[in-house]
Amino acid sequence: MSELELSVDxxxxxxxxxxxxxxxxxxxxxxxxxxxxxxxxxxVEGAGMDWTVTLRGRRIPVVVRSWRERVLADAESASRRxxxxxxxxxxxxxxxxxxxxxxxxxxxxxxxxxxxEAMKMQNEVRAPRAGRVVAxxxxxxxxxxxxxxxxxxx
Amino acid sequence: MATSPSDRSSSLRxxxxxxxxxxxxxxxxxxxRIIRACRELGIESVAAYSDxxxxxxxxxxxxxxxxIGPPPAADSYLSIDxxxxxAARSGADAVHPGYxxxxxxxxxxxxxxxxxxxxxxxxxxxxxxxxDKLAARRSVAAAGVPxxxxxxxxxxxxxxxxVSKADxxxxxxxxxxxxxxxxxxxxxxxxxxxxxxxxxLPGAGREAMAAFGDGxxxxxxxxxxxxxxxxxxLGDRHGNLAVLGERECSVQRRHQKLxxxxxxxxxxxxLREALADSARRVAGTVAFHNAATVxxxxxxxxxxxxxxxxxxLQVEHGVTELVTGLDLVAxxxxxxxxxxxxxxxxxxxxxxxxxEVRLYAEDPHHGFAPVSGAISSWRMxxxxxxxxxxxxxxxxxxxxxxxxxLAKLMVHAENRPAAVARLRRALDETAxxxxxxxxxxxxxxxxxxxxxxxxxxxxxIETEWGAGPRxxxxxxxxxAEVARLARERATRELPAxxxxxxxxxxxxxxxxxxxxxxxxxxx
Numbered sequence: 303m304s305e306l307e308l309s310v311d312x313x314x315x316x317x318x319x320x321x322x323x324x325x326x327x328x329x330x331x332x333x334x335x336x337x338x339x340x341x342x343x344x345x346v347e348g349a350g351m352d353w354t355v356t357l358r359g360r361r362i363p364v365v366v367r368s369w370r371e372r373v374l375a376d377a378e379s380a381s382r383r384x385x386x387x388x389x390x391x392x393x394x395x396x397x398x399x400x401x402x403x404x405x406x407x408x409x410x411x412x413x414x415x416x417x418x419e420a421m422k423m424q425n426e427v428r429a430p431r432a433g434r435v436v437a438x439x440x441x442x443x444x445x446x447x448x449x450x451x452x453x454x455x456x
Numbered sequence: 457m458a459t460s461p462s463d464r465s466s467s468l469r470x471x472x473x474x475x476x477x478x479x480x481x482x483x484x485x486x487x488x489r490i491i492r493a494c495r496e497l498g499i500e501s502v503a504a505y506s507d508x509x510x511x512x513x514x515x516x517x518x519x520x521x522x523x524i525g526p527p528p529a530a531d532s533y534l535s536i537d538x539x540x541x542x543a544a545r546s547g548a549d550a551v552h553p554g555y556x557x558x559x560x561x562x563x564x565x566x567x568x569x570x571x572x573x574x575x576x577x578x579x580x581x582x583x584x585x586x587x588d589k590l591a592a593r594r595s596v597a598a599a600g601v602p603x604x605x606x607x608x609x610x611x612x613x614x615x616x617x618x619v620s621k622a623d624x625x626x627x628x629x630x631x632x633x634x635x636x637x638x639x640x641x642x643x644x645x646x647x648x649x650x651x652x653x654x655x656x657l658p659g660a661g662r663e664a665m666a667a668f669g670d671g672x673x674x675x676x677x678x679x680x681x682x683x684x685x686x687x688x689x690l691g692d693r694h695g696n697l698a699v700l701g702e703r704e705c706s707v708q709r710r711h712q713k714l715x716x717x718x719x720x721x722x723x724x725x726x727l728r729e730a731l732a733d734s735a736r737r738v739a740g741t742v743a744f745h746n747a748a749t750v751x752x753x754x755x756x757x758x759x760x761x762x763x764x765x766x767x768x769l770q771v772e773h774g775v776t777e778l779v780t781g782l783d784l785v786a787x788x789x790x791x792x793x794x795x796x797x798x799x800x801x802x803x804x805x806x807x808x809x810x811x812e813v814r815l816y817a818e819d820p821h822h823g824f825a826p827v828s829g830a831i832s833s834w835r836m837x838x839x840x841x842x843x844x845x846x847x848x849x850x851x852x853x854x855x856x857x858x859x860x861x862l863a864k865l866m867v868h869a870e871n872r873p874a875a876v877a878r879l880r881r882a883l884d885e886t887a888x889x890x891x892x893x894x895x896x897x898x899x900x901x902x903x904x905x906x907x908x909x910x911x912x913x914x915x916x917i918e919t920e921w922g923a924g925p926r927x928x929x930x931x932x933x934x935x936a937e938v939a940r941l942a943r944e945r946a947t948r949e950l951p952a953x954x955x956x957x958x959x960x961x962x963x964x965x966x967x968x969x970x971x972x973x974x975x976x977x978x979x
Contacts, residue, residue: 308936318933342884353939359895364939395828395856
C-alpha cells in the first residue's frame with residue numbers, strides 16, 4: 303500500500319505503528335489519535351505533497367510524495383541552487399524601519415538588506431546569497447505580515 | 457429598549473440594570489467577556505472597532521458597534537477622542553476600558569467622567585498616583601508593607617556618567633534597573649555589578665523615555681529565585697474591601713504571564729494571611745474602588761515584597777472567578793454604578809483549584825515570537841470544569857497591530873492534581889490550525905515535573921523549556937502517518953470532486969487520479 307514516501311525536515315521517516323486514527327471532521331482535517339493509553343486530537347492541513355500536521359500543538363511539516371514526484375522535485379531544486387531568483391520574505395510580522403539597498407544594487411551573501419522592528423527589537427534581514435536586488439516591494443514605515451515578500455535577489 | 461438620555465443620571469436604573477448602554481473600549485477576548493457580562497446584567501453593549509476589526513468577534517457579538525478609526529492602536533483603541541465620540545454617538549452612559557490600552561490612563565478616566573459618563577474603574581487620581589512607581593514604593597513602605605530592597609528615589613548619575621556609590625547602599629547586586637514610570641518590562645535590565653549598571657543606564661533610560669515619555673530610572677535588588685503572586689481586590693464606594701485570594705503567575709516569558717493558577721502552590725495559610733494584610737494596606741494608600749490586583753514577589757524563604765498595584769481587570773481574573781464563583785466583571789459594573797459589596801462577596805470562600813493557560817499566536821520554538829496569519833481551524837475543549845474565553849473564531853485573520861492573545865483556556869477541579877489532569881485532557885482536545893501557537897509549550901508544561909509538583913518559579917521557561925524539546929522519532933512518525941492518510945483520503949475524494957474540464961487539471965491532480973484508480977483496482 304505504501305508507495306508514498308514520507309519525510310520531515312528533509313529526512314525520510316517510517317510511518318508509525320500502534321496508533322489508530324479516527325476522523326472527527328475529515329473535511330477540516332481534524333482527527334483523533336489513540337494508542338490505548340493516550341488519546342489526542344490532531345490536525346492535518348495541506349494538499350498535494352505538502353502537509354502540515356499539528357500534533358500536541360506543534361506544527362510539523364511533512365512531505366508526502368511518490369517516487370516520481372521526489373525525482374521531479376530533486377531535479378528542480380538542483381536547478382534553483384545554480385542561480386535562480388530568490389524571494390526574500392519577512393520571518394516576523396513587524397514594521398520596516400530602514401531599507402539598506404535599492405533596486406539594482408549588487409549584494410554579497412549575508413549583507414544587510416533591510417531592518418524590521420518586531421517585539422520592540424530591530425531585526426536585520428540579510429541576503430541569503432549574493433546577487434542583484436530586484437523588485438523591492440516595501441518602503442520604510444510599512445507594516446508587513448510574516449511571510450510577506452520584501453524583495454527579490456537574482 | 458426605548459429610553460431617553462435623561463435617565464442616564466440615576467446610578468441605578470428602575471429595572472435594576474446598573475446602566476442602560478455601555479461602550480466597551482477594548483477588543484479581543486476581553487471585549488467579548490465584557491459584552492457577555494452586559495448581556496447578563498440587561499445592559500446594551502456597544503463594541504468599539506478599528507478597521508482591522510470590522511469583522512472581529514467582539515464587533516459581531518455586541519448589540520451595537522461603532523467604528524473608531526484605522527488599524528494602528530494609536531489612532532483607534534488608544535485614541536481618547538475617537539472613543540469619546542463613539543460613546544456620544546451610541547448614547548452610552550458608561551465605558552469599560554478592559555485591560556491594557558487606556559485602562560490605566562488617568563486622562564481617559566477624567567475625559568469619560570467629564571463627558572458625563574461613568575468610567576468602570578477607579579477615580580482618575582488613583583490612576584495618577586499609581587503611575588509613579590517610585591512614589592508608590594514610598595507610600596506603600598510607609599504603610600508598613602515590605603517592598604523589594606532598593607531605591608526610593610531616582611538613580612542619579614554623576615557628571616561623568618558614573619553612579620554615586622552612596623546611592624546604592626542597601627540595594628546590593630545583582631540588581632534590577634527599572635523605569636519609574638514603567639511597566640511591561642520596558643526599561644528593565646538585570647545588572648550583575650556596578651560596571652554593568654553604568655553600561656546599562658543610557659539604553660534603559662532611552663527605552664523608558666520612548667515608552668513612557670519619562671527616562672527616570674531606579675534600582676531594586678534582584679530577587680531570584682522568585683515567584684510572582686498577586687492578590688485580587690474588589691472595593692466599593694462605601695469603604696468595603698473584598699480580598700479574594702491569590703493567583704500564582706510565575707510561568708512567564710518576557711516578564712509577561714502565560715499561565716496562572718489559584719490558589720498558589722507556594723502559599724500556605726500563614727503567607728496567605730500576610731499577603732491579604734499587605735494587599736489591604738496597599739489599597740489603603742490610595743482612594744481606591746472597583747477592581748484591583750496587588751502584585752508581590754515571593755522569595756524562596758516565603759518572604760513577600762510589594763511590586764505594584766493594578767487598578768483594572770487582569771487578563772487572569774477568570775481563575776479567581778472559578779474558585780470564588782463570583783463574576784468580577786459584573787461586580788466591576790455594579791460597583792461603578794455605586795453598588796455595595798454584600799457579605800457573600802466580602803467573605804467569599806475559595807473552592808477547589810483553577811488554572812488558566814493563555815493561547816497566543818506565538819511560536820514557542822522560536823523565542824515566543826508573534827506569528828501572523830489566519831486561523832483555519834479552531835477546536836476548543838469542553839466537558840466538565842472547562843471554560844474558554846476566546847476573542848477569535850475559525851476563519852479569522854489576525855491583525856498584526858495588536859496583542860497576539862487568541863483565547864484563555866481555564867479549568868476548575870476539586871484539587872490541584874485533578875486540575876492539572878483536567879488541563880492535560882483539555883489541551884489534548886484542543887486544535888488550532890493555520891498558525892503555530894504556544895499550545896505545544898502548554899502541552900509540554902502539564903507534563904513538566906516542576907509544574908506538576910508546583911515547585912516552579914519565574915525562571916521556568918528560561919531554564920526548563922529554552923526552545924523546547926526536539927521532535928521525537930515517534931512524533932515524526934506519527935505526523936508522517938497522519939499526513940499519508942490525509943493525502944490518500946484527498947486522493948480518493950478527488951475523482952468525484954474534480955468537476956472542471958480535463959485540460960484544467962494540474963499535474964498533481966492528474967497524477968493523484970491515476971494513483972487513486974490504480975489503488976482501487978486491487979480492492
